[in-house]
Amino acid sequence: MNTSSAHPLLSRIDSPADVRRLARAELKQLAVELREFLLQSVSRTGGHLSSNLGTVELTVALHHVFHTPEDRLVWDVGHQTYPHKILTGRRDRMHTLRQLDGLSGFPRRAESEYDTFGTGHSSTSISAALGMAMAAQLKGEKRRAVAIIGDGSMTAGMAFEALNNAGMPHAGKVPNLLVILNDNDMSISPPVGALNKYLARLMSGKFYAAAREGAKNVLKNAPPLFELARRFEEHAKGMVVPGTIFEELGFNYVGPIDGHDLDALIPTLENLRDKSGAQFLHVVTRKGYGYKLAEADPISYHGPGKFDPRIGLVKPATPPKPTFTQVFGQWLCDMAEADPKLVGITPAMREGSGMVEFHRRFPDRYHDVGIAEQHAVTFAAGLACEGLKPVVAIYSTFLQRAYDQLIHDVALQNLPVVFALDRAGLVGADGATHAGAYDIAYLRCIPNVSLIAPADEPELRRALTSAHHHGAPVAVRYPRGSGAGLAVGSELDELPWGQGEVRRDSAAAPGSGRRIAILAFGSLLYPALEAAEALDASVANMRFIKPLDTALVERLGRSHDALVTVEEGCLAGGAGSAVLEALQAAGIKVPVLNLGLPDRYIEHGDPALLLAQCGLDAAGIEASIRQRFAGTLGGSHLRPVANG
Known part of the structure; x- marks a missing residue:
């Protein structure tokens, strides 16, 4: 992209110091060029678009007013930081966004000194910025800490825990913290909950209604004044009332102001920058601002792939294979039709979790609780106590946020809650913050909880049905994107509970010293089958991680000369560990190779490439087995290798 010719002012911005040297009129032109560059850049790489288009002016104003990186900017969630990346010396690397060894789609401390706090999950910004503000106070440093949080993230309890703490004096002083509420009336799905309706409730309350009617009676005989008051009311109720809750928490509330108006943003930020204590600025922005297609449909343009900005998003001529998410969404509707208790x-992930159709067809049985994973799990527990059958559709990485509730409120009481764990395993471009690498390990250790890892689309449907009828907590994990592409029927059949199946049997004779069995968990069954063809190995589709099919494990352990476990999850405490435990309990001594995700965070990149780098594609599985059991595959007897 030729930045110099297409974006002459932006091309001169190599750091925020350059932004601080610009005049107000130049800042407006910079915002225009920045938005255009952002649109062109994301259309080439894919990534988060609507949220970033909405923060262009705010980002320009923040870097113009505050002395970054000495002043700390903490962005919530982080999918609104592309303008920030462009202005902080990473413009020429935007073409690598979300690609292997390229720029992260979220703030990352190792990437830039301007990324003061790594994010990916929501509602952490106020807590982190408060910690930074408190550190400055304790160290005697005169710098500012600014948290930029979206209205969707304000639905999480963690944000209010931080607000409650921030307004409290510490050693007689309140830390210098500025919280900016970026109010665009949109998270990923439309926002829900009491906070979003707070102003509406106040406006309809008895006190406000009485005052309003009293004013009407006074002014009804003066039509010009009545009309003036009516117009003023529409503005005043937005300027005065929303601050009440934040004022009560100890903040000086300012706003709301237009988040796209630099003439309003800059002087307001300059005033707040020079104030001490806890400040709260409410800005109103429009998601997708400046690109009409994104403004009209911010959800579709939240995280698009590559597209032509002149045309917009186009449906592919050939429909893609159904994703695991879509299979779940269809099952949810079918099971709800069959069982009124579901x-x-x-x-807050209606679209991402495939629940749009369920919401449309069963609105009374659909509950979007906002970005509140802890509440979602305990809310489900309460429903289950009353005989209903809740299904919590949640990403693997987000269930981590409700671990205590999962243990204490669901598992301890053995309540029949189904957890549909989307995005289990690697997630590609979203990287380490969104990868579902740990659910096997963190679920397997909890009593009463079962865990199923279906290998393909029809098996996912059967696994969900089994979970729904089990009568105890069950999690069903499945990856992002499409699977093997197998046809999915309309039946609501179950899997044989706790049983795996042998999908390929080695031609080598038992006792020959050459029989290897691959125990595959989840969608890695298919690369395991491909590797097995080259190795003449047996392959078991284990399906159940807990309860593990110990009878099948023992049979394979006794009839084969070596075992290999394959899983798209962390090795520590994973499914391979469960196999080792079962073999040890049965007193079976056989060499075992565990394959899974390494003990490090896997960064962003193409999912297939990341799996290959982890040795979890067919070639990698084959290579690891050949390296470990070279003597076996070469025709000689097994090497004396210990378990693991």
């Missing part, structure tokens, strides 16, 4: 719950 209730669907999502923590």
Whole structure:
């Protein structure tokens, strides 16, 4: 992209110091060029678009007013930081966004000194910025800490825990913290909950209604004044009332102001920068601002792939294979039709979890609780106590946020809650913050909880049905994107509970010293089958991680000369560990190779390439087995290798 010719002012911005040297009129032109560059850049790489288009002016104003990086900017969630990346010396690397060894789609401390706090999950910004503000106070440093949080993230309890703490004096002083509420009336799915309706409730309350009617009676005989008051009311109720809750928490509330108006943003930020204590600025922005297609449909343009900005998003001529998410969404509707006790719950991920159709068809049984994973799980527990059958559709990485509730409120009481764990395993461009690498390990250790890892689309449907009828907590994990592409029927059949199956049997004779069995968990069954063809290995589709099919494990352990476990999850405490435990309990001594995700965070990149780098594609599985059991595959007897 030729930045110099197409964006002459932006091309001169190599750091925020350059932004601080610009005049007000130049800042407006910079915002225009920045938005255009952002649109062109994301259309080439894919990534978060609507949220970033909405923060262009705010980002320009923040870097113009505050002395970054000495002043700390903490962005919530982080999918609104592309303008920030462009202005902080990473413009020429935007073409690598979300690609292997390229720029992260979220703030990352190792990437830039301007990324003061790494994010990916929501509602952490106020806590982190408060910690930075408190550190400055304790160290005697005169710098500012600014948290930029979206209205969707304000639905999480963690944000209010931080606000409650921030307004409290510490050693007689309140830290210098500025919280900016970026109010665009949109998270990923439309926002829900009491906070979003707070102003509406106040406006309809008895006190306000009485005052309003009293004013009408006074002014009804003066039509010009009545009309003036009516117009003023529409503005005043937005300027005065929303600050009440934040003032009560100890903040000086300012706003709301237009988040796209630099003439309003800059002087307001300059005033707040020079104030001490806890400040709260409410800005109103429009998601997708400046690109009409994104403004009209911010959800579709939240995280698009590559597209032509002149045309917009176009449906592919050939429909893609159904994703695991879509299979779940169809099952949810079908099972809800069959069982009136089913209730669907999502923590603000209606689209991402495939629940749009369920919401349309069963609105009374659909519950979007906002970005509140802890509440979602305990809410499900309460429903289950009353005989309903809740299904919590939640990403693997987000269930981590409700671990205590999962243990104490669901598992301890053995309540029949189904957890549909989307995005289990690697997630590609979203990287380490969104990868579902740990659910096997963190679920397997909890009593009463079962865990199923279906290998393909029809098996996912059967696994969900089994979970729904089990009568105890069950999690069903499945990856992002499409699977093997197998046809999915309309039946609501179950899997044989706790049983795996042998999908390929080695031609080598038992006792020959050459029989290897691959125990595959989840969608890695298919690369395991491909590797097995080259190795003449047996392959078991284990399906159940807990309860593990110990009878099948023992049979394979006794009839084969070596075992290999394959899983798209962390090795520590994973499914391979469960196999080792079962073999040890049965007193079976056989060499075992565990393959899974390494003990490090896997960064962003193409999912297939990341799996290959982890040795979890067919070639990698084959290579690891050949390296470990070279003597076996070469025709000689097994090497004396210990378990693991």
